[in-house]
Amino acid sequence: MPHYTEKSSVEKETENIFILQPVFDGQYADLHKEAVSLIESAGGAYAGTVYQQIREINPATFVGSGKLAELDRMLEGLENITVLFNGELSPSQTLNISAALSDRKVIDRTTLILDIFAKNALSGEGKVQVELAQLRYIYPRLKGEGEKLSRLGGGIGTRGPGETQLETDRRLIRSRIRFLSGKVEEMKKRRALQTTRRKKNSARTVALVGYTNTGKSTLMNLLTGAGVYVQDQLFATLDTTARTFSLDGTEFILTDTVGFLRELPHHLVDAFRSTLESAVDCDLALIVCDASGDYDMQMKTTLDTLCDLDFKSPYLIVMNKCDKAAERELFPPDCVCISARTGEGIEELKRRILQAFSEHLRAAELFVPYNKISEYNRIRHRITERKTEYTDDGIRIDAVIPEECYAACKPFLLHREIG
Template sequence: MNENYEKAIILEPLLDGENHAEKIEEIESLLLATSCEHFLTVTQKIREINPSTFFGTGKLDELKEVIEQNEVNLVVFDGELSPSQVNNISDRLDVKVITRTTLILDIFAQHALSPEGKILVELAQLKYLYPRLQGKGIKLSRLGGGIGTRGPGETKLETDRRHIKTRIKYLERNIKEIEKRRKMQQNRRERNGVKTVCLVGYTNTGKSTLLNLLCNSDVLAKDQLFATLDPTARKTVFNGHPLIIMDTVGFVKNLPPDLIEAFKSTLECAVYADLILNVCDISANFEMQIETTKMTLADLGATSEIITVANKCDKIKDFEDIPKNFTLISAKNNLGIEELKNVICEKLFQDVIKGSITLDYSKKYNLTKIKSVCQSIELSYNDDGTTIKYLVEEKNYQKLMEYFNEIKSGE
């Protein structure tokens, strides 16, 4: 049996004003994304929160019986609990209790692939764990192994408070270096003048599938929450225009603040992108997905234009209620993709001029200088001289023409 094997019960508090079915579906999908067997989801209407155990003691006693009868060894609470509430519930049920945040952090840890992603996740995990290990915090013996103690990859999280402090400092220094490197990459892109499009959106909406289709790439796309963690950039060409498309980590409602903080640097591509595609699953609760994503983008300070892309249109029959400004596609079935490319080109390249010039071999010119004002150039050599095909933004067109005239007049 796998060392991390756990049989779990989800504890779902039903509070007024929430869409309970949607919440339950989401927490169950989150649990599915771990190495955990889901046994049962127990709901409880909450009229008054018990400050010490959140739920009333009657409910917990009921639950204890189910836990014992079915050899359950993990309770996942769908929400946030104070450290002492975790302990009190855990004592009462005699089983490990974790919150939604711990669960999400655990999935992130298992999915982080790049060294950067691993550092970000471990830091978020330790920052979440640290205050919970003090005073009346989580009892280490109860934490045991498995979910909540797994760091990125095969590692086990540090659970000694003194060591955590040192480790946090070390990871923070590493992140500073990563941010510096990203900034440099960003500056290089800007200097090269290549436009960037950033795919953002709720998790599992099809962002990676769309990236693969647009860029002919093979990024992991999977029916699982948080399949993508590391930002991934791919080059492509639309109607002769070079372009970089970036895939990002998916969002969920109420993403733990520590995680948003940790992933700010990986989501920074949305801040610098020339265009943002907010990808939603039109067959699910798309309004909530779009809103959650928009709020996170605003929090990041992303102000670029956003196109709403409604994916998975193959799964719906009624198109009446879909807002007119959505671009409808199915990435899996290659539907609506040409229209989407046209929309992107319209937004990004409407002020770009296409042209070509042939320069006699006797003329001297500085290619770097030409490149610095053009969006892209393509060279070919023939009998009359060097032909330069160029794409230039309208604002740089005059400058380019002046330079070509200088070359022609032999200055």
Template sequence: MYSNNDNSIEKIYILQPVLDEKDKDIKLIHDETISLIESAGAIYCGSFLAKIREIHPATYIGSGNLDKIKNRLEDLDVTILFNGSLSPSQTLNISAALGDCKVIDRTTLILAIFAKNAKSSEGKLQVELAQLKYMYPRLKGKGEGLSRLGGGIGTRGPGESKLETDRRRIRVRLSYLENKLNELSTRRNLISERRKKSNVPVISLIGYTNTGKSTLLNLLTGANVQAENKLFATLDPTTRSFVIDNTTFLLTDTVGFLRELPHHLISAFHSTLESALDCDLALIVCDATADYEMQLETTMKTLDALNFNVPHLIVMNKSENIINFDEYPSNSIYVSAKNNIGIERLKSEILHFFSAFNTDTELFIPYTKYHDYSKLKKYLNEISYKYLDDGIKVFARVPNIHMFRFEEFRVVH
């Protein structure tokens, strides 16, 4: 929970710049920002739409708009959320024009949600690094710490408060965090390599935030990941195994995407995202009750920016209330993770996807190992075989997902 002063919940007033009044997305982005404020544990207390013909370099919205806001807010104790990106000097100028009130931008708000929801040590370090990097230039030239900004969003990291320090100490902290994250990333790569060698197929749940990815992970794997009606409830990736028809899969749930997500927030999580997206199949989860086209477009664009190029299936979640299925992409798989609907179909689509990938291979089974092999025969199709003195030579068609079971028998030419 964040507060303007030490004992009240932070009240946030949205300052929405409007460059093009006909832009239909403005209302949607504005409404989504209210959800972001709630997800940060703060209270939304109003908005001002600042119509501008062009961006004013010093204050973005110009002095006329600033005067109007000042009049409207009088001396209310609120934090101004600029719903976009501000340069450090624009932030300071707006704050000064509004009587030194606290001004944050969209990045700072999202970072505050990340800070609140990061649970793993790596997630916490990543958020702290992103926060410090974002705030560092905002300290420049002021010659003072962040203490004058008071408590609340944009002033605290996920760990103990480290922002009450001077710039030199921040630099030391930045390099410590970078080194620590490099170490963790090396360790994560090793784990991922080991996983690849085990040949168990990996599936990732990917998609817009709040679409039901964690609910689906919980349903499929029996995990107990937090799922709630908040944006960015999940930050740290979680991987759990599950079985369909004797085949084991790994399923990874990761951070959701959001439109207008500032680019450096994606890069802050680049290495965790990359490892979470290191999969054989992606389930792109959409919320059928929301603007799924926008969700799909945002997800695909973000994946493109991450150079992600893995086959995917589109999973239309929250489908229990759909009346007209014709409105959705024809290749959608309809499920309701909350009500356990459509899950068998999803499982069979997953199996179908993987069984499309077979490899013809030669195996040699020593007679002494025949008993072991006979237990595995159900996982392959024998094309032909030949009895030799010390064992059987088998030519077989093996689904790639089962190949790992036959490693000890494979003949490599």
């Protein structure tokens, strides 16, 4: 069996993290800002940034050797500085960059995100999922057979779930991965059973989903008084919470779960798949966006991740933090504007939740050939069009349809019926 040692009770001093930011296009400023938030969420201190324009990726070190030599000189004599490469590195690139930087500790964005997950996972289930994702990621990055994980150095990037540190070799890691995968499978079965039971009880379920730090847990607390941990940091929530709340005498179950992030490491999505799937397997999802941030990007990331999770439910778009949003003109049509902090818009949100259930909304994908437009126009006013795309032959519509209008929509339903 793998051997664990408890971390020393003396807290390590704060780790200083220096960002090596590759620059491909105009996107880098937002990604850089997000990296600073990730560092803070991991409990590190941001120590500065060096930017590097990338015209051609160097297969060995990603950025050019000249830049690395410059960075090495820059950091000379500075102890306790870890370099964060704000992108994903292959195992050999990580090792080569570290060697070019006088064997300094080098981590990439995925390692940092995994670390935050390890820090914030509270439940047994969360811990198992994070540990599996971490081991799968770290495994190919170990230098050689017999290399000890603990030699990578403690602190950010090597923190184990539950404040334990894994001290073992590759062979044992392989068996640990097998063991954890089995556990995740078991959890998946248990979750499936719970979902079936819930469906049998015909409880109405509403799920809070969306980008990280948009205020999902704040809204959860406001609606249910659940007392979920709220913090201005990324991935404050890792464990799913479910609470009941009632509207007009009808009871609902509201769930709050882990938030999304652009380019979330696929190992993590895979490890958390059963948790996420059970959370998004709901009667109605509230997609929470931060109205004062880049909500288009948040929506796109959320919808992409949901699609990956085989999400099939109708949803409402909730623009939160409206107390901080300057203008609302460009908000998605049909969204609900709220502030979970001031309570603004909450009554309207409740009304819309009730309405969604009373209309028995169904989500579906429609295709309307141009020669059938007039037929479609007769029912169009009853349909919420979430996304329309004009193709050569007709319009593809991502739609939400009230149950009683569903039959009339049948001629336009695409085979991939989602609801």
